Amino acid sequence: MDSGLITQFIQQIINGVSLGSIYALIALGYTMVYGIMRLINFAHGDIYMLGAYVGFFVTTQLQLGFFPALICAMVAIGIAGVLIEKLVYKPLRASSKISILITAIGMSLFLEYTTMYFLTPQPRTFPPVLPNTIFHLGDVIISFQQLVILGSTVVLMLLLWYVVQYTKMGKAMRAVSYDTDAALLMGINVDHVISFTFALGSALAGAAGVLVGIYYNTIDPLMGIMPGLKAFIAAVLGGIGIIPGAMMGGIILGVVEALVSGFISSTFRDAAAFGILIVILLIKPTGLLGKNQTEKV
Amino acid sequence: MKHLKKIVCASAAAVLAAAALTGCGGGEEKSDTIKIGTDLEMTGNQAAYGQDAMRGAQLAVDEINKAGGVLGKKIELVSLDNKSEPSEAASAAQKLVDEGVVAVVAPNMSSNALAAVPILNGAKIPSISPGGTNPKITVDENSGKVIPYSYRACFIDPYQGKVMASFVADKLGKKKVAILIDNSSDYAKGLAKFFTEAFTAKGGTVVGTEAYLQKDTDFNAVLTKIKDLDPDFIYVPGYYQEVGLILKQARAMGITVPFGGGDGWDSPTLAEIAGADALAGTYYSNHYAIQEDNKKVMDFVNAYKAANNQEPGVFGALTYDTIHLLAQVIKDAGSADPQKIADGLAALKSFSGVTGDMSFTDTHDAKKAAFILTFKDGKPVFADKISAD
Numbered sequence: 001m002d003s004g005l006i007t008q009f010i011q012q013i014i015n016g017v018s019l020g021s022i023y024a025l026i027a028l029g030y031t032m033v034y035g036i037m038r039l040i041n042f043a044h045g046d047i048y049m050l051g052a053y054v055g056f057f058v059t060t061q062l063q064l065g066f067f068p069a070l071i072c073a074m075v076a077i078g079i080a081g082v083l084i085e086k087l088v089y090k091p092l093r094a095s096s097k098i099s100i101l102i103t104a105i106g107m108s109l110f111l112e113y114t115t116m117y118f119l120t121p122q123p124r125t126f127p128p129v130l131p132n133t134i135f136h137l138g139d140v141i142i143s144f145q146q147l148v149i150l151g152s153t154v155v156l157m158l159l160l161w162y163v164v165q166y167t168k169m170g171k172a173m174r175a176v177s178y179d180t181d182a183a184l185l186m187g188i189n190v191d192h193v194i195s196f197t198f199a200l201g202s203a204l205a206g207a208a209g210v211l212v213g214i215y216y217n218t219i220d221p222l223m224g225i226m227p228g229l230k231a232f233i234a235a236v237l238g239g240i241g242i243i244p245g246a247m248m249g250g251i252i253l254g255v256v257e258a259l260v261s262g263f264i265s266s267t268f269r270d271a272a273a274f275g276i277l278i279v280i281l282l283i284k285p286t287g288l289l290g291k292n293q294t295e296k297v
Numbered sequence: 298m299k300h301l302k303k304i305v306c307a308s309a310a311a312v313l314a315a316a317a318l319t320g321c322g323g324g325e326e327k328s329d330t331i332k333i334g335t336d337l338e339m340t341g342n343q344a345a346y347g348q349d350a351m352r353g354a355q356l357a358v359d360e361i362n363k364a365g366g367v368l369g370k371k372i373e374l375v376s377l378d379n380k381s382e383p384s385e386a387a388s389a390a391q392k393l394v395d396e397g398v399v400a401v402v403a404p405n406m407s408s409n410a411l412a413a414v415p416i417l418n419g420a421k422i423p424s425i426s427p428g429g430t431n432p433k434i435t436v437d438e439n440s441g442k443v444i445p446y447s448y449r450a451c452f453i454d455p456y457q458g459k460v461m462a463s464f465v466a467d468k469l470g471k472k473k474v475a476i477l478i479d480n481s482s483d484y485a486k487g488l489a490k491f492f493t494e495a496f497t498a499k500g501g502t503v504v505g506t507e508a509y510l511q512k513d514t515d516f517n518a519v520l521t522k523i524k525d526l527d528p529d530f531i532y533v534p535g536y537y538q539e540v541g542l543i544l545k546q547a548r549a550m551g552i553t554v555p556f557g558g559g560d561g562w563d564s565p566t567l568a569e570i571a572g573a574d575a576l577a578g579t580y581y582s583n584h585y586a587i588q589e590d591n592k593k594v595m596d597f598v599n600a601y602k603a604a605n606n607q608e609p610g611v612f613g614a615l616t617y618d619t620i621h622l623l624a625q626v627i628k629d630a631g632s633a634d635p636q637k638i639a640d641g642l643a644a645l646k647s648f649s650g651v652t653g654d655m656s657f658t659d660t661h662d663a664k665k666a667a668f669i670l671t672f673k674d675g676k677p678v679f680a681d682k683i684s685a686d
Contacts, residue, residue: 008525013518123538125569134549143549171584190347216514218570226512261518266507267480269518 012262015193015256018146018215020254021153025208026231027238027246028160029201035177036197037240038097042104043084045228046111047202051077051209052219059129066129066214070152073210074203081202082195090191108228115221123220126213149211151187156219157247158205161201164243169196177241233277238288304309314364330373331633333358333402333623334393334422336413337616341381343406346612347540350405350427351376353613357620360600365562367624368633379404383412390416390424398422399633400623403447405612407431418446423639427583427615430484435661446639448661450619450652454484457559457582458534459489460667460683464580465530465557466499468669468681473504475528477519477543479535480508488534488559504528509539516543517550524552535635536561541570548575557581563611563677573675585652586668586679597651618650653682 026048039222054073058064064072088107092100133144136182164170175183176193184190213219234253238245253273260272280287335354338347354374361382362371375396379386386409393401394416403426404410409430417424425448426434432454435447467470474496478677479485493503505526507519520543523531531547533556534538540562547556548571555578562581587608588594597617601609609617626641627633647656655665666684671679 004525008521011521012518015515015521019515019517081403123566123570125566128572134551141550202454212514217545218514218538220538222512223514250462258518261507262522266519266522270510 001290008262009259010140012258014140014142014146016258018149018253018254019258020234020251021150021207022212022250023227023231023234023253024247024250025153025156025204025211026227027234027250028157028243029205030232030235031238031240031243031246032201034235035243036173036194037089039089039100040104040232040240041089041201042232043107043111043140044201044226045224045226045231046108046115047077047081047084047224048209048212048227049115049219049221049224050080050111050207051202051206052213052223053115053209054206055210056124056126056219058103059127062107066148069129069214070207070210071259073086073206077206077209078199078203081198081205084202085195090194112221112224115220119221121221123218126217126219128217129140130214135175145215149215151272152207152211156204160204160243165198169193173197233273236281236287237276242287242289245287245289317513328330329370330372331368331370331627332375332396332398333620334375334377334384334396334398334406335616336377336379336386336389336393336401336409338377338381338406338409339376339405341379343381346405346428346610347378347381349403349610350612350616352601353427353609353615353617354402354620356597356601356604356613357617357624359604361621361624367627368631370633372620372624379409379413381406381409383408384627386410387412387416389413393417394420394422399627399635400424400638402427402616402619403429403434405429405616407434410434414444414447418444421446421639422635423642424448425450425619425642427451427619428612431661432662443660448620448642448657450586450615450650450663452667453662454487455491455561457667458488458493459495459555460582460669461488461532461534461559461580462492462495462499462501464582464669464681464683465532466496466501468557469530469580469684471530471555473526473528474490474501474530474532475505475507475523475526476503477523477531477533477535478508478513479511479517479539481511482535482561484559484561485534485536489532492532492534509535509543511539513539514542516546518538520547520550520552523547529554531556532558534559534561536572537564537567541567544575545578551571553578555579560584560611568672570677572673576675577670578671580669580671580680581677582667582683583611583670583677584668585611586670586677587680588679593649594651614652618648618652622648 029044033039054076055069058069058072087213092103130145130148135142172188172193173184175188176190235246238249257269257273261269337350338344358372358374375393375398377389377392379389386404390413401422401424403413403424405428407429410426411433414424414434423446427450429449430453434449436443476489478489533543540558557580559581560583563583568576581662586600587668626638630637630641645657653665655663658664666682669681669683672679
């Protein structure tokens with residue numbers, strides 16, 4: 001390996017990690033909701049899109065900076081997530097899994113096209129709220145924005161980990177995830193736990209939306225589709241329902257995509273991503289961190 | 298499918314007959330104006346293009362009528378909205394036939410034009426799509442035959458690839474090009490194919506061809522790879538949304554070589570996404586450019602601005618030319634009969650418009666030079682005018 005190739009390899013790893021950390025943030029919401037409700041919330045990618053729009057309006061209309069935009073989007077989208085759960089998924093809680101899944105797809109289309117109707121399909125451009133500084137480490141390049149994305153992702157994940165592991169609500173979440181009926185018998189308010197999970201997961205997706213909006217500075221109503229699917233792969237890869245699995249899956253997926261684009265062919269990038277999904281479902285359907293469980297029927 | 302075509306043709310013929318009958322009844326009304334129909338994208342997704350086109354058409358009609366009209370008659374525009382949808386474009390075409398128009402400005406968006414043209418052709422009404430670039434608008438896909446009554450006032454997509462290749466090789470003197478294609482668009486793939494052919498024929502090398510998909514946002518991986526190939530020019534024949542991101546990320550990564558593309562770049566949003574700095578040293582081909590030193594073009598630009606308080610876009614210019622072209626053909630034919638107009642279009646020697654001097658090729662495409670634009674402070678400006686065979 002000559003030094004050019006090594007530099008390129010390191011650069012592609014950096015590209016992959018910054019892309020993967022966004023997948024990971026979105027994947028966390030998927031995985032948490034699945035862990036609690038056994039529901040694949042296909043509208044999650046669109047919740048991320050809404051987050052980007054909230055961030056956009058906060059920075060352009062209210063002229064606020066990066067952190068206020070991030071916090072506003074997280075709060076607003078957290079509330080939106082709870083509302084969606086209460087209005088759309090709660091009435092169907094006793095229904096079959098397939099009808100909830102179809103409802104989630106319907107919700108996804110509803111969010112996409114309602115946004116398109118009111119805000120036009122035209123892409124919008126984020127104002128530059130972060131400096132465009134570039135750092136050179138030898139021949140390897142890291143931008144300040146990449147560092148902010150990575151930093152924000154790490155901080156948000158640590159916060160989530162703290163909430164899930166060390167708070168009473170987190171304990172309740174884990175209990176509901178382990179056995180909903182038993183949790184109910186122990187006096188846990190399952191409705192509250194589900195709402196809280198939706199709020200948390202959606203807030204993280206909202207944060208991812210703002211980060212992506214700032215980094216790529218363009219947003220549109222259909223921006224959530226592809227990242228939503230990729231995050232779903234990330235969640236399955238790490239083991240759906242397992243929080244560290246989603247983080248790991250996201251980063252692995254981002255790095256694989258970057259390496260495939262960089263060293264094999266850019267046309268194979270998505271094929272590799274979806275190929276991972278197929279391989280993991282064939283070899284270890286419970287994901288990298290998943291334990292083999294037999295499903296009770 | 299064949300059955301359906303028959304029905305469409307039959308109904309078109311029936312409507313034509315009805316139109317002829319009503320035409321007889323309203324003889325006096327028909328004699329003092331020449332009705333030209335427009336089937337444009339006035340609302341819907343592509344409304345911005347359609348409205349620009351309509352303003353161009355109206356300006357041309359006003360100019361012609363102010364100068365006394367054609368053959369002593371005023372031109373009357375019958376303007377219908379196709380709502381940016383193929384089905385609406387077809388029904389608007391049908392209504393225009395019913396109205397008894399002598400020629401139609403067909404939709405600018407290829408998919409809408411493709412729906413409208415069969416109806417107009419079936420009714421033997423000549424149509425010109427000012428900016429529809431899909432080859433199928435003038436050439437029937439199944440039979441490979443030219444559609445007799447259908448024309449376009451612009452060149453087709455592949456031509457832009459050739460033009461950019463000769464600009465890069467001859468004017469910029471570049472030898473090693475990397476190409477980044479929007480793999481989800483036939484438009485981009487066509488441009489890339491013809492660019493590659495023309496560029497290698499001129500002795501240049503394509504050092505790498507990479508691809509992305511529409512709606513992609515992260516191009517760092519593929520750009521890192523292209524950077525390593527060390528090209529002296531990068532051709533990105535995609536649309537402005539992804540191109541903007543590509544330029545921004547490429548410049549951030551320290552890729553300083555010039556970039557180029559086609560008319561998919563033409564949008565103010567490109568500068569918003571990429572930023573003015575990233576656009577320095579980039580070029581794209583287009584159907585039209587504001588040329589400060591060309592009186593004809595500047596007269597048009599100023600008249601358009603005076604009437605509409607904004608600058609004309611590509612479709613405004615092309616549609617403006619289309620109306621003037623029709624007026625010239627009617628004048629030369631000495632008649633506003635649809636068949637005479639169609640004959641006149643087929644025999645057209647030359648027409649001089651704001652988008653350049655043109656005639657028609659055997660496949661009813663406009664034969665004219667393409668414009669190369671570059672950016673100055675984030676605004677597109679005229680750089681060169683190139684014609685390729």
